[in-house]
Every structure is written in C-alpha cells, then in structure tokens.
Amino acid sequence: MKPLLRNLAEMTAHRDHLRLEVSVLSTLLKLGHIVQVRALELFTQDRDTMLRPRCWSENGQIISSEHDAAADPRRMPLAQEPGLAQCIATGGESAQRSEPHRHTLWLPVWLAGQASTCLEVTQSRAFTQHQRDVIMGVFLVYQNYQSLLDYSERDALTGLLNRKTFEEQYARQADSAADEGTGAPRQWLAVIDIDYFKSVNDRFGHLYGDEVLILVANLLRSQFRSQDRIFRFGGEEFVVLLRCVTLAQTRQVLERLRAAIQAHAFPQIGHITVSIGCAATQQGSPVEALGRADQALYYAKEHGRNQVCFYDDLRISGALQARVTHDEVELF
Numbered sequence: 001m002k003p004l005l006r007n008l009a010e011m012t013a014h015r016d017h018l019r020l021e022v023s024v025l026s027t028l029l030k031l032g033h034i035v036q037v038r039a040l041e042l043f044t045q046d047r048d049t050m051l052r053p054r055c056w057s058e059n060g061q062i063i064s065s066e067h068d069a070a071a072d073p074r075r076m077p078l079a080q081e082p083g084l085a086q087c088i089a090t091g092g093e094s095a096q097r098s099e100p101h102r103h104t105l106w107l108p109v110w111l112a113g114q115a116s117t118c119l120e121v122t123q124s125r126a127f128t129q130h131q132r133d134v135i136m137g138v139f140l141v142y143q144n145y146q147s148l149l150d151y152s153e154r155d156a157l158t159g160l161l162n163r164k165t166f167e168e169q170y171a172r173q174a175d176s177a178a179d180e181g182t183g184a185p186r187q188w189l190a191v192i193d194i195d196y197f198k199s200v201n202d203r204f205g206h207l208y209g210d211e212v213l214i215l216v217a218n219l220l221r222s223q224f225r226s227q228d229r230i231f232r233f234g235g236e237e238f239v240v241l242l243r244c245v246t247l248a249q250t251r252q253v254l255e256r257l258r259a260a261i262q263a264h265a266f267p268q269i270g271h272i273t274v275s276i277g278c279a280a281t282q283q284g285s286p287v288e289a290l291g292r293a294d295q296a297l298y299y300a301k302e303h304g305r306n307q308v309c310f311y312d313d314l315r316i317s318g319a320l321q322a323r324v325t326h327d328e329v330e331l332f
C-alpha cells in the first residue's frame, strides 16, 4: 500500500475524535513541503468567537494543548484572522493567507452546519493546485469520518450527546475538575427533568412532546458554555456536566436555566417547568455522582417541582439522611 493510503487507513482506525485529529495532522505533515500543521478549536467566550491551537506539529511530532480552551494563553479572537473569520461566517470550504515565505491554508471542519474545528496547513511556498487537491482529499476523508463518529455519539431527536458517551466525557473532564489551590470541586453534574411531561404527551400527542424536547434541548444549548457537555439520557431527562465553575456560579446558571424554561412559551402547549438535581463530581465514579444528582432531583420532584436542589445542601440540612449498613453508606 502507498504511504498516503496507509496513513488514511490508520487514520480511520481511530474511534476517538482527538486521536483522529492527531492522526490527520501527522498524515498532512508527511505530504512534503509542509512546515506546520495545526488543529484550531473555535469556541465562544464572552460572546466572542475565539480560536486556539488544540494540536500542532513541533519537530515532526504532534502535540496536544494541556489547557482548557477558555484558559488557553494562546487563544485569540477569530476576528484577528479576517480571511478565516469571513470563511467561517459564510460557511466556506477553505481560506488562504499568503505572506512572503509563509502560505497558510485553512480548512474548517463542518459537522451538522457548525464548525468547531479548523485544520491549518502552512508551508513556505505557494500551494499548487495538485497539492491543494491532495490535501483536500485527505481532509474530506477526515471530515466524513469525524461526521460518522459524531453521529454515533448523538441523540437522534435533539442532537445532544447520548448516554453512551457520558462516561468517556466525564473521565475527560474529571482530569481538570479539582481546583489546584483549594481542592474545591470545579465540575458539577446536573440532572434536568421536565415536570409532568407525561401530561404533555397525553394532552397534545407525542409529536408535540417531541417538539418540547427539541426546544428544551435548544434552551439548554443557549444557557451553557461550549466547554460544558449536555446529554439527553432518554425520555425527558437531560444531564449536564458543568466545567470549571464555582458553586455560586453553578447555582446561578442552573437557576437561570430553570427560570428561562419556565418563561418560555412553547407553541400550542404554553408553559412547562423543570426540576433539577445537582452534585459535585469530585468523589467516586460517574455512576455515583449521577446517583447523588438523581437523589437531589428526586427531592426536588417530591417537594414541589420547578426548583433546583443541590445534593450537598440536602445532606448538610439533614433533608437527605445517611444510613450506614454493613460497610456501605446508603442514602434515603
């Protein structure tokens, strides 16, 4: 097999977005004349679209950033690269910048109409048409494969992440979860459940119920930041992993979400409410953290619905009692 085909075969053996990214960058780097390749992450911060290098080539190796996007010292506003910004704004396939001895080609990765990653290829000579064709060929294989991976990770109705991906996302975020200085939790898990959703289905039919789920998913997307992870766990239950925020910020964000859903006028249906249970994730397995948030949710449901309850608050106030049986702690 020719080296390029072998590289493509190796690239599509990966089942993880980041490894696939590293693999496409090393494939591109081997194409000749190329001096640097980077994968740029596009994200929103304080309403600005930002970019930062997530992976890049250095001395023939591909390196990944150790920073969260929002705290990466190399992040910069997308507007500082007007050619790329214009390409993203118009849904373009590629953009180029040419300076003496430095020619850069940008290839945004479009998945479901959104570009959150852009590959960047830089070389000292101008790109020939043949080079562009080869780079584009590799890029399209990569983009199609990313799209397949993405599809397998998403809930078909709402487009949110599905339950299957929860543990992996949890593990990925847990690494940066503890505040280095204080050890205070900086990642939170919230379970959000629509109140009396069965009656929406019963009164208006399943199609209207589905519409409510899609609109709630959109409200969730608009209320959380790009580094948070939002899942639909099935039915009318959603889970959010909030990253790198304090308890006070978490309270504020979840209360704002609760109020936004209550205030939203759903076509035909009118108003609905949600109950939310939240727990810190610094202890135990993902299943345990989920269990704690679920208990807080159960409490919210049992005590009037349309409210946000925190597991630690309920424990401290004695509303949730711990019972020691044998070697285990049970909560009721």
Ligand SMILES: Nc1nc2c(ncn2[C@@H]2O[C@H](COP(=O)(O)OP(=O)(O)OP(=O)(O)O)[C@@H](O)[C@H]2O)c(=O)[nH]1
Residues within 6 Å of the ligand: 157, 193, 194, 195, 196, 197, 198, 199, 201, 205, 206, 207, 208, 209, 210, 213, 234, 235, 236, 301, 305
């Ligand atoms: N339209 C629609 N309904 C769904 C879907 N998945 C689950 N459901 C419905 O969601 C409803 C969940 O009802 P329950 O678990 O009784 O909860 P609830 O009525 O929201 O009551 P509380 O949670 O106690 O406030 C059931 O009627 C399910 O049929 C879906 O994909 N689409």
